Amino acid sequence: MIKLTAGVITNKRLPANTNFDRHPDECPFCHKGVQPFLFGGFLHNNLCKLWLFYACPRADCERHFIGEYSQAIASDGVIYHFEKTLLGNYGKMDFSEDINKLSPDFSRIYNQARQVRISRTD
Structure with a gap:
């Protein structure tokens, strides 16, 4: 304490x-x-x-x-x-080239959701 x-x-x-x-x-x-x-x-x-x-x-x-x-x-x-x-700032999570090729929007959506989760207020 x-x-x-x-x-x-x-x-x-x-x-x-x-x-x-x-x-x-x-x-x-x-x-x-x-x-x-x-x-x-x-x-x-x-x-x-x-x-x-x-x-x-x-x-x-x-x-x-x-x-x-x-x-x-x-x-x-x-x-x-x-x-x-x-x-x-929340630090961007980088993903492999394979994931980015499979879903070009995944990284952007994931990082937006991560930022909301980290910064959420009650």
């Missing part, structure tokens, strides 16, 4: 300590494993959501993204569980 102090969060409604389970471990832009820089966040009480604002630490990327967390009640209080990253 990670404790986030109010000094890092920009929303004044946030409790002094906000607990969340983990940071994202992959940048949604460069798709590399990272330990992102955390530089702020926002707690939406009505939606029971926490959004944390991150930056990729890799010098060849340094893009910003958002981690979305959902509230859960634990024995020792409220904790926010990491769900997904928002923003980024």
Whole structure:
């Protein structure tokens, strides 16, 4: 469990300590494993959501993204569980020449469906 102090969060409604389970471990832009820089966040009480604002630490990327967390009640209080990253690109899946010859539209349709699945919101 990670404790986030109010000094890092920009929303004044946030409790002094906000607990969340983990940071994202992959940048949604460069798709590399990272330990992102955390530089702020926002707690939406009505939606029971926490959004944390991150930056990729890799010098060849340094893009910003958002981690979305959902509230859960634990024995020792409220904790926010990491769900997904928002923003980024979804990386195109490439298929063999045989598949592309068999169905020229398959790759395009598959990648569109993959992007929707990854970026879906509740």
